[in-house]
Amino acid sequence: MDMESRRESARALFQSMVLIRAFEERAAAAQAEGKAPGTCTSVGQEASAAGVVKALSSNDLILTNHRSAGHLLARGADPGRMMAEVLGKATGYCKGKSGTLHISVKELGVILTSTIVGGELSLATGVGLSVSMQGSDAVVACFFGDGAACEGIFHESLNLASLWNLPVLYVCENNQWQAFVHRKETMLADHISPRAASYGMDGVTVDGNDVEAVNEAARVAIAKIRETRKPFLLETYTYRTRGHYEPDDQTYVDPEELASWKARDPIASYKKKLLAAGTVSEADLAAIQREVETTIDGAFLFASESPYPAAEELLTDVYA
Amino acid sequence: MIHPVPVPGHEGTYVDGLRLALFEEMERDPNVIVLGEDVGVYGGAFRVTEGLLTRFGPSRVLDTPLAEEAIVGAAVGAAIRGLRPVAEMQFMDFISRGFDILTNFAARNRYRTGIGVPIVVRGPSGGGVHGGPFHSQNPEMYFVHTPGLKVVAPATAADARGLLKAAIRDDDPVIFFEHKFLYRRAKEVLPEGDGLVPIGKAAVRREGTDVTVLTYGSGVWIALSAAERLAKEGIDIEVVDLRTLRPLDEETILASVRRTSKCICLHEDTRTGGLGAELSALLAEKAFEFLDGPVLRVTAPDTSVPFAPSLEEAFLPNANTLIRAVRKLTAY
Ligand SMILES: Cc1ncc(C[n+]2csc(CCOP(=O)(O)OP(=O)(O)O)c2C)c(N)n1
Ligand SMILES: [Mg+2]
Secondary structure, three states, rough: OOOHHHHHHHHHHHHHHHHHHHHHHHHHHHHOOOOOOOOOOOOOHHHHHHHHHHOOOOOOEEEEEOOOOOHHHHHHOOOOHHHHHHHHOOOOOOOOOOOOOOOHHHHHHHEEEEEEOHHHHHHHHHHHHHHOOOOOOOOEEEEOOOOOHHHHHHHHHHHHHHHOOEEEEEEEEEEOEEEEEEEOOOOOOOOHHHHHHHHEEEEEEEEEOOOOHHHHHHHHHHHHHHHHOOOOOOEEEOOOOOOOOOOOOOOOOOOHHHHHOOOOHHHHHHHHHHHHHOOHHHHHHHHHHHHHHHHHHHHHHHHHOEEEOOOOHHHOOOOO | OOOOOOOOEEEHHHHHHHHHHHHHHHHOOOEEEEOOOOOOOOOOOOOOOOHHHHOOOOOOOOEEEHHHHHHHHHHHHHHHOEEEEEEEEOHHHHHHHHHHHHHHHHHHHHHHHHOOOOOOOEEEEEEOOOOOOOOOOOOOOHHOOOOEEEEEOOOOHHHHHHHHHHOOOOOOEEEEEEEEOOOOOOOOOOOOOOOOOOOOOOEEEEEEOOOOEEEEHHHHHHHHHHHHHHHHOOOEEEEEEEEEEEEEOOHHHHHHHHOOOOOOOOEEEEEEOHHHHHHHOOOOOOHHHOOOOOOOOEOOOOOOOOOOHHHHHHHHOOHHHHHHHHHHHHHO
C-alpha cells in the first residue's frame, strides 16, 4: 500500500470506530436522561466491528447479534435511522417494531440481528448455502459472542458449514463477558478459535483491540474463504468496557481487569499509533472527531423529532 | 450488598415472594437445587436468586453458561435421580431452546417409565417494559398443550411465593411463568406460616354478579382496575384469577360462570390458540345452558410484541379494552 492509500484506510478505520463510540455513548446517555429505553453497547470492542466489516465487500452479507451497532455503522448504516429504531420511531430501520437490539438493514446485506443468542449461527448456514447455490463469490460474515459459543447451536452450525463447504466467516467477539458472568466462569479454555480444528476448519485469534491487526486478519480469512469456499473461524479477543446493558453499574466487574483493558482502548491506542507513525495529523483526527459529533447530533435530532409508528402498523407485516 | 431475605408477615414484592420461596424450600429440602444463567454470583438478572449462593453454596446454586437445552436437560436428569431442580430461564422467551427436553422428555417420562420429573422451570414473561419482540413474550400455551406438564402463572406476591413452593414440592414438571411487569409493582404482606398455595386452585379476587372475567398474571390487575370503574356504572364483574393454567380449576370456573351467566376471557398472550380458546371450549361443553351471551376474548392481537411504545400500548390488553367488552356483553 502506498502512503496515500494507507492514510485513507487509517482514516476510514479511525472514523468508523469513533462513529460507533459516539453513537453508543449518545444512546446510553439518552437512556440515563430518561429519553431512551435501555440498550446494549459495544464500547471497547469497536476495533473488532470496524476491522472486520471494512474488510468485507459490498456484496458480502452480515448476520449479527444484540451487540451490533458497530457492525451496522461500519457497514454504512444511517445513524439517524438507527437512532430512530433505538427510540422506537417510525423512521427506524425496522419501523420501530424491532427495537434497539434487533436492527436489521436488508439493503446493506445485514440480514439478521438476533437477540436470541446464537440464532445468527444457525441461520448463517442457510445463508451460506444460498450463496453457494447461486454461484456467487460473496462471503457471509456471522458475528457472535463467547457466550453464544457455549450454546449447542454453535457446534451444529459450524460442523454443518464445514461439511457443506460454506463460505462463512465466523467472527467470535470474545469480549470476556456473557451478560453478568465472566467467560472464565463458563468455559475452561481462554480461546474459541482452537475449536475450529475439530470441524476441519481454520481458526485464528487476533488482538481484537488492534484495528489494523483485525482488519488484516479478516482480509486474509476472507481471501481464503473466497478461494477455498470453506468456512473460517476468526476470534477477536477484546473486552466489553461498559455494562451488559444500559443501565448497568458493573459492580460485578473486577476493577483492575477493567482498568487494564481500558488502558488498551482501541480508539486511543490507534490514535497514538497513527500519530507516532505520522500517518495522519492531530488536526486530521480532530476534524474526524468533530464531523462525527455533528453527525450524531443530527442523528439524535432526527430520531427525536420522528413520529412513533401509527397504531395500524401493529398488524402489518405479520404475513405477506 | 445482598438484600435481606424477605420475612413472612411483612410486606414484600412479587420478587420478594419468589425469593422467599426459594430460601424456604432450599432450607427445607436439601434436594432442591437452583441452576441457570447468572443465578449464582450475580443473583439473577432480576435478582430473584440473590443471596442463594452465599447461603447454600455452589454445589446447590449452579451458574451455567448460555445453554438452555443443557440447563433444562440437566435439570430433568437430576430430577430423575431424586433432586428437585429449579431452572431459571433469564427470559421465558428463551425457553424455546429447552422445548425438546420439556415436551419430549420431562412431560412424557412418567408415562413411559414410571419415573416422575419434579422440576420447575421458571422465569420472567410478559410485556409492558419495552423489551421488544424477544424479551416480552407469553409462551405459556406451548406447554399448556402438552400432557404431563403443569403450568402456573401467579399474579400476586403471596401467590408468587406460595405457588413456587407448591411447584417445587410437586412430583411433576411445572413451568412457572412469572410476569416481569409485576416483579416490583405487585406487593402485599406475605402471609405468616408456610404460605403454600396449591396448584390447580383458582382464586376469586373480586366477587361480582354480572360478568365473570377469567384471567391470570397481569390480566388480574387489569380486571381489578376495570372492575372499579365499571362499578361506578353499576356493572359488577367477578374476577377469577386462574393461577394454574394446567390443570384448570374447572370447579371454580364453572361455579362462577353458572352464577353470572356471562364470561370474558382476558389474557396478554395472543389470541389464536390462547388460553381463552380453551376456556371457551370448556364453557361450551360444560356451561352451555347457563350462558346468556357469547364467551368473549380480550387478548393481544395475533402479532409479535412490538418494540415501539405506541405499538406496544396498542398491543397489550388494558382496562379500556376490557371495559368495552364488558359493556358489550352486559348489553347482550
Ligand atoms: C438464548 C438466549 N439465552 C439468554 C439470553 C440472555 N442474554 C442476552 S445477551 C447474553 C450474553 C451473551 O453473551 P455473548 O454471546 O458473549 O455476547 P456479548 O453480550 O458478550 O456480546 C445473555 C445471557 C438470550 N438473549 N438468548
Ligand atoms: Mg461475550
